[in-house]
Amino acid sequence: MAEGFFNALAGPKAAAKSAGNKPARAVNPLAVEVMKEVGIDISKHKPKMIDAEMINEAHKVVLMGCGRDSCPIVPKDVVDWHIEDPVGKGIEKFREVRGIIKGKVEELLVELGVRNR
Numbered sequence: 001m002a003e004g005f006f007n008a009l010a011g012p013k014a015a016a017k018s019a020g021n022k023p024a025r026a027v028n029p030l031a032v033e034v035m036k037e038v039g040i041d042i043s044k045h046k047p048k049m050i051d052a053e054m055i056n057e058a059h060k061v062v063l064m065g066c067g068r069d070s071c072p073i074v075p076k077d078v079v080d081w082h083i084e085d086p087v088g089k090g091i092e093k094f095r096e097v098r099g100i101i102k103g104k105v106e107e108l109l110v111e112l113g114v115r116n117r
Contacts, residue, residue: 001031001034001035001042001097001098001101002016002018002062002064002101002104002105003016003017003018003042003045004035004040004041004042004045005040005101005102005105005106006105006108006109008040009105009106009109009115010109010114010115013114014109014112014114017048017054017058018045018047018048019047019048019049019050019051019054020047020048020049020050021049021050023047023048023049024047025047026046026047027042027043027045027046027047028087028094030086030090030091030094031086031094031098033091033094034091034094034095034098035098037095038098038102059077059112060077060078060079060108060112061077061078061079062078062079062080062081062104062108063078063079063080063081064080064081064082064083064085065080065081065082065083065084065085081100081101081104083097083100083101083104084097
């Protein structure tokens, strides 16, 4: 969801890549559904394994709650948003998390100078 929001809101000024240390086989259908509700299609997104190249290319790395102790690659410029994983908690939890992620992405875009407040 964060990659979808970032890329939709940043336009051509910046790009995000989402990856993890234990990627799922597919994007959760509830994530796809709640993002469609706000006009963003992430149905073609594929979960990816994080690697050193992604980290090296990144200007900023955002963790969603895995923390420095359990993530295999953690650079110096990192922020952890500590967002609860909505998997298994129903569509309302996905909607709640979607709202949190959207707010965090908007703040990040301002911080990066991609958008104004």
